[in-house]
Structure formats: C-alpha cells, structure tokens
Amino acid sequence: MSCAMNDLYTVNQLAEELGVTPRTLRFYEDKGLLSPNRQGNNRVYDKRDRARMKLILRGKRLGFSLAEIAEYLDLYKIDGNGIEQLRVLLRRVRERRDVLERQREDLEATVAELADIEDQVAAALAERGAAPVEGQGGPG
Amino acid sequence: MSCAMNDLYTVNQLAEELGVTPRTLRFYEDKGLLSPNRQGNNRVYDKRDRARMKLILRGKRLGFSLAEIAEYLDLYKIDGNGIEQLRVLLRRVRERRDVLERQREDLEATVAELADIEDQVAAALAERGAAPVEGQGGPG
C-alpha cells in the first residue's frame, strides 16, 4: 500500500481530483509552473502543489495564457527581492489588476446583453403561446 | 477618392480602427463570424460589421474561443425560429450566463488576492525604508 496519510497525491490522483489529465500536470511542470517532490522517480504532489494548481486553473478560466499565469504566480514570491524588484512587482500587480478591471466591464456588458436576449426569447415564446405548455389561445 | 461618406470601411481601415490586422478580419470571415458586402471583389464593411467585430473582440477578451463566440453571436438570431429552437436558445443563453458568473467569482477572488499582494509589497517596501527614499532608521 502506498501509505497516503498526509494528503499526498500521485499524478493520476491529483489529475482526477482537479479534472485534468496527468499529461497536463507533467506539461505544467515542464513549463516551470509546478515542481512536485519526487519519491524515487515518481512525482508526489502535496497540498501546496494542489493549491498552486487551483490558482493555475483559475487563471485559465479567466483566459490567461500559461506564460501569463507563470508571471502571476511569481507575484507571490515577495521575499528575497531588492527594492527595485519590489517596485517592478508592484507595477505588474497593478497592470494585472487593470486587465481584470477591463475584463469585469466586458463581463458585465455581456451579462446584461444576455439578460436582454433572455427576455426577448421569453417574449418570443410567450407570443407563440408556449409558456403553459398547452394553451393554444395565443393572440393570433 | 473612395467616396467614404456612409461609415464604410475597407479591410485595412476597419482593421486599424479596431487594432487588429486585415488577416484577422479575413480569417473571421472564413470562419463565418463576419460576412461583409463586396464591391466587385473587395470587401466593404459597414457599421453593423463593425459592431459585430466589437462583440467578437469582447468575447476574446473574456477568453472565449472563436467557436464559442460564433455560438454567442447566433444567440442574437431570435427571429424565424420554432418554439423548440427558442427553448434550446434559452438554455444556451443561461448556460453562457452561468459560465460568466463563475468567471466573475474567479475574477473577484483574483482581484482580492492581487490587492493583498499589493499591500504586502507596499509593506515590504516600507520595511526596507523605501518610501521616503532616504530614511535609514529602520527597526533593524
């Protein structure tokens, strides 16, 4: 037995839990986004790896590329930087926030339009007397 | 002169105005996302084409694929559908709205984290006495 008492995962286990393929986890490791421990030759993922993967997946849902996500993850490494590095970091954080703000506007506009469309569709359905599933007595 | 009194554009004009390349416009047409009129052999875009392109670009900023955007644009074609079609349409509109709601949550979580990071970076800068540019009397 594999003695899994500590919230540790194999590639397959973590992949299934997060709804991705093992290939994806290895690919992200290849890209430097993950660096799980090894037990011999095999990858062993812990809770920190899992949390990091969740951040990555969130970034993907937001439409960022893996390169952008890598930059985003770097933002967490605050320690050990010089003052100039911190200033650069601060700029990047704000840039990224700006992107997200624009995205928020796009999102709200789109949601509003979808609401409009939904209303129109509902109206079109009503106009054809389709709401109560059987009433044929529409307004002609 | 090209007699452009009616808000009409050539590929190059519309492309520049929207910050894309002519190739992109032709590519989208190839994918069925656009269908501008032709004047002889040349494409002529009008305001409706322009508006459609803006919707496409917004979809892209939201991280949707061109295929998904195509579906989204189809949502506008409410007329001429049967009741069953309208029901399907309504389902799709709601599905898409759900996706966007999830995206909104992701977005807000990320913005919050970026705010945290920003605070931490600011604190780290302060701790190293970087705000007034010269104060050396940190808490050592």
Added chain:
DNA sequence: CTGTGCATTTACGTTTACGTCAACGTTACT
C-alpha cells in the same frame, strides 16, 4: 521470473488563431 499495473521520458500529432509570404488583379497617377 513473468506478468499486471502504474509511472516515467521522448517524441511526434493536433487544434486554434492567426502571421507571413507568394502570385496575381485593379485603380490611379504620371
């Protein structure tokens, strides 16, 4: 010691969303 099963690396295939020529046609000036 021979499978069975999970894991690994290496490498080529695929899809999406264009970029980048190449070869050609049209209009417009000179």
Added chain:
DNA sequence: AGTAACGTTGACGTAAACGTAAATGCACAG
C-alpha cells in the same frame, strides 16, 4: 506603358496547450 498602392486568394509557417503513442522502469502478486 510603368509603377505604386491597395486589394484578392491560396498556401505554408508558427506558438500554445495539450493528446497520443512508444519504449522503458520499477514494484509487487503469483
């Protein structure tokens, strides 16, 4: 007629994000 600017349609190239074998390793049941 020359040529420059702008347009067209292929056709091939490319980067990202994996999919999909193929060949190998390692552990343990029988």
